[in-house]
Amino acid sequence: MIPKSLFLLAALALPIAPAVAAPRDETVHVVEPGETLNGIANRAGVSSEALAKANGLKAPYVVRLGQKLAIPRSRPAPVKTAAPKPDNAAAPARASGASATAKAAAAASSTAKAAIAAAGPPEQESVHVVQPGETLGGIAAAAKVPRVLIAEANGLQPPYAVRSGQKLQIPRTRRHTVKAGDTGFSISYKYAVPWEQVALANGLDPAAPVKPGQTLLIPTLLDPPPASGASVPVAAPTSAPTAAPLLAIPAPQSTPTTRSARFAWPVSGPIRRGFATGANHHDGIDIKAPEATMVRAAAAGTVRFAGMEKEQFGNLVVLDHGDGWFTAYAFLSRVTVKEGARVAAGERVGLVGSTGLAKGNELHFEVRQNGKPVDPLDELPKAP
Template identity: 55%
Template structure:
């Protein structure tokens, strides 16, 4: 049975954040406002500038808080650009749109990022909501997703026939994993889960190895990583089921596998929520 609780991760709270029962702004990434709290007080105890909390949450003047309101506490993250890295790959790694990273660092998002540049990675709070989920079964358990519930009218299929050997764990959780890993034979075909335009086809040196990313429209992307070989070119129009690469063991891996991700506005979504049930 798939877990549909992760759908909540695509709402205004960033992927992977958790709420502690006894919240402490000094360490938490999401703070639940208590009666009488002010923005200035939360910022002081969080040791985070007030303006960053305002920007991360899209707050409007006079910045009055309400009890029970959830505030993103934007902890600072940084990334030093390594040789061969692209803005797209960095954005994919952190689950933050490249335009947002570029804006936060006052650089041109259209230019190639320079090696050894230290980038501040912003926290993204306002993320478009997902399409309505399937109805719940008796007892409150959500029904399994099907092709009919796929976003944007897309009909997703599995990228490879192998078993899931590692599932999705939200970013920010312990041992987070922003996609699923599928077992398979070296050199077997990896196929596009839906039609779209290839926006990345090449080698990403830090983590993903040989990587293909397909844009399906309206913010939805699928990514196929750790490939032995890429068989499409950036700019190609891929058909649903078309081969995009060969299953391999490149990148950060110790075994032959396909690392597969689905993202909306570059934020990771559990692929198994969108793929059809297997027999």
């Protein structure tokens, strides 16, 4: 960000003109703070392409404070002999045409205003269409979202130039009040957002501990926008996950499979509820099993969390397998490992129970990559 003092010094360095021409009359324009090429072109009544070409500008057409831009004006047309005055019948026709043009312009303006109003106030919109003269900083201030988060959500690179008509995704935030026992990892896991991103949004040192009572903004991570011209797949509506039939799950044995699985089954039993996204999202699978059945590590890893999570998971174990991969084992009646311990694949991490939001004796099992839930069935061996 450029300090305000530099804007002041740059302004003082500019020559003082005795008079300033109207935007549509000036032939040279000196760039002022916050102006963009599109905004200057619109006010001058010329196209941005013609303005860029006249000044040898290249994409992304960034202008700098104090820069002098030549405004391409068309040469005055040669003077023609005065045409005979129109008769009285032609005058109303011209007036009617001018009236129609004015009405069309008013209608277009009304339509544009209605579209902006329908989008909702800036602090609530999730997609913003860039208007002429807008900058990323101004959009972020109006939306009340840090500029760096909008830049990251839309894959923008310095100097973060935006163009008129561009659609920007606005990452909305949630809030979390830190409670006793919370850690950066437990907060990160709860919201499926990497702790580094949470710390960045709150200006915190990722290595520093959180404090009870502290209010944190939880940024919403968005997938990067598709490349220009790429089609966006539309997901078909899915039925409620509880309507799916129970699936028989084999015990985690060395049974040959048709593909290489990243993880092994942590427990044997039918799936009561599967993975789902959307309104009825479910970030893992719930596997039914008798109480006190051993729950085994799906792969070798390090215990990142081992204890009670009161809101939904009950007794919970989270394993870090490296390369951004984590597995979670919830609803346990008992945790049998300690935080920080190294466990081998197949080693016991707890016992099946009915704590948290369990609907009976079952294991809630999750797989996450870089903080985002992944369908466990895609990473487990297929049933024979």
